[in-house]
Amino acid sequence: MTERTKLILISASITFAALALAALLVFSLWILCAPQIMATSCEKTGNYSFAVTCADLRYKYTKDTYDLSRCVDDSILSGNDKLVVKYGEKLIADKQFQAVCIRKSEETKVDYKSFVCANVAYSHYRRGNLQKAIEYAEYPQTEAGFIKLTVAVAENGSAEDKQKLKAELLKPENDYTDLANIL
Numbered sequence: 502m503t504e505r506t507k508l509i510l511i512s513a514s515i516t517f518a519a520l521a522l523a524a525l526l527v528f529s530l531w532i533l534c535a536p537q538i539m540a541t542s543c544e545k546t547g548n549y550s551f552a553v554t555c556a557d558l559r560y561k562y563t564k565d566t567y568d569l570s571r572c573v574d575d576s577i578l579s580g581n582d583k584l585v586v587k588y589g590e591k592l593i594a595d596k597q598f599q600a601v602c603i604r605k606s607e608e609t610k611v612d613y614k615s616f617v618c619a620n621v622a623y624s625h626y627r628r629g630n631l632q633k634a635i636e637y638a639e640y641p642q643t644e645a646g647f648i649k650l651t652v653a654v655a656e657n658g659s660a661e662d663k664q665k666l667k668a669e670l671l672k673p674e675n676d677y678t679d680l681a682n683i684l
């Protein structure tokens with residue numbers, strides 16, 4: 502290699518490194534300054550795992566329960582059971598949970614409280630905690646809280662899990678006979 506070729510390669514490498522660093526800085530600043538915009542971009546591209554990270558940063562800035570619900574929604578869409586449990590439990594325990602449920606139910610035309618509780622229950626079950634799953638399925642006091650859990654246990658549960666859930670479904674205060682028959 503000639504001196505000229507070495508100089509060109511070194512210059513090109515330095516330029517590429519500087520451009521990569523500049524792009525990384527812009528990307529990092531974008532996330533830090535406007536995490537909601539980055540979360541929206543990630544949601545539009547289907548990258549819900551990274552959208553959760555951005556939505557979480559937004560929630561840390563605002564402490565707004567509606568932002569926390571976005572973390573839950575993105576966690577559910579990402580399929581990350583650990584994050585669904587983390588953000589779902591936090592949302593359900595929040596004093597503004599009812600207000601968020603009313604607002605989100607009106608926006609989506611879906612019972613948001615049952616949606617969140619059913620997904621938290623399902624994620625608890627997938628993480629190996631059937632008792633917690635049952636607690637969260639019962640919380641909204643609607644059959645919808647148990648539907649997703651019942652299907653999951655029917656498809657993948659042990660005989661012991663099926664029996665335990667069936668007993669819960671047939672309790673007088675629950676009386677979800679149709680769901681119990683699936684098991």
